Amino acid sequence: MLKTSCLNIPFANPLVLASGILGVTAASMHKIIRDGAGGVTVKSISKAPRTGHPNPTMMGNDTYFLNAVGLSNPGIENGIAELIQFKKICPAPLIGSIFAGTADEFAELAELIAVAPIDILELDLSCPNVGREFGEPFAYSASAIGRITRETKAKVKVPISIKLSPNAWNIAELAKMAEAAGADAITAVNTVSGMAIDVRARRPILHNKQGGVSGPALFPIALKCVYDIYEAVKIPIIGTGGVMTGEDALKMIMAGATLVGVGSAVYYRGADVFGKIVAEMTEIMKQENIGSLDEIRGVAHGIM
Ligand SMILES: Cc1cc2nc3c(=O)[nH]c(=O)nc-3n(C[C@H](O)[C@H](O)[C@H](O)COP(=O)(O)O)c2cc1C
Structure with missing residues (x-):
């Protein structure tokens, strides 16, 4: 009943682990599949390993x-080893994820990660x-999105999905x-910019001061982004x-999503949330x- 296909790749169900939540090692991603997900996305990988921001990096x-984890990851070499290991132990669809500071580096990194068995x-x-390291996200700029997409597509055969930001007022455009x-698909959305302040300490809770908001508060924002994007493009979301x-997952599909990313729900409902959903x-x-x-x-x- 929940079987679906995206870009001709079969998924046992439309739920995929969102990037950054338990998706660093082959073993943790395999567990997410055993817990009921249809596919997994790895935590975003950069060329060199990154330690990320100092604690506190998360609150809920x-x-x-x-969160303001700061894109901590083991770097492309170690990251690829985990992707290869995942496919050895699990046949489920695997979504690779990369980030870089320039269009050239995105294309270069894409070529490197494309040797791994990602779908x-x-x-x-x-x-x-x-932002302090890389400036404002590329996802705010039509020209940056166009350039990075074109340059990356020229280098790899694997289908690519562009992950957009709910902070962009014109996300559908x-x-x-x-x-x-x-682009072969759109991932919508990443976290929305936010912050929290501790009244007694009289300062921001996260060391990075600002962070990305996910979880229940993001749902109606993400749903509208998906709804608007579905009216603008033909590629899967x-x-x-x-x-x-x-119920949330079905709303996403009714808004137009083909696959449904699930991340923070692991914090709210446990790692077996995929089976529950x-x-x-x-x-x-x-x-x-x-x-x-x-x-x-x-x-x-088209109703009303
Ligand atoms: C702790 C944490 C780390 C994240 N790291 C990444 C990341 O490395 N790359 C990425 O594209 N998105 C990252 N995200 C964003 C999620 O993939 C997702 O887009 C966002 O959290 C919204 O979904 P959710 O409300 O289901 O968590 C991260 C989110 C969280 C909470």
Whole structure:
């Protein structure tokens, strides 16, 4: 009932682990598949290893999760070893993820990671937490998105998905730009910029001061981004942001998503959240006589 396909790649269900949450090692990604996900995205990889920002880098409450991890990762060489190991132990679809400081470096890194057995390559153009090092995210600029997409596409055969930011007011236009430049899919969205202050300490909670908001508070923002992008492009969308339940996942699909990214829900509902969301989706689909996801994809458009 939940079987789906994206870019001709079969998925047992549409839920994919979002980048940055438990997705660093082959073993942790394999566990996520065993816990019920249809596919996994690796934590974004840079050319050199990065330690990320000093602690505190994360906090969460009932309504939102805030992080400024600072893109810590083991670097491309170690990262590729984990991707190869993952495919040895698990046949599920694997989404690679990279980030870089320039268009040339994105293309170079894409070529390097493409030797690994990844099914889709996500370009993280939208991390809000490394501005002091890299300047504002590329995902705010149509020309940067176009250039990085074109240069990367010229170097690799693996389908690429451009990960966009909910901070961009014209996200649908930017998605269209990515599509015109050759993107095969859009991942929407990354975290939205935010911060938290400790009243008693009288200072920001995160060492980095600002961070990215994910979790429940992001859901309606992400849903609208997916809805708007679906009206602007023909390529598939990986709808990500604040999905906590089966009902949320179905809303993403009704807005137009083909796959549904799930990240912070692991914090709210445990690592076995994927199996829980699958069970909830199945239950609602039975109640509503929905036979397949194709029947409801984008169904929320064009009504009224
Ligand atoms: C702790 C943490 C680390 C993240 N790291 C990355 C990353 O390395 N690359 C990336 O593209 N997105 C990263 N994200 C963003 C998520 O992939 C996702 O887009 C966002 O959290 C919204 O989904 P969610 O509400 O389901 O978590 C990170 C999010 C969190 C909470």
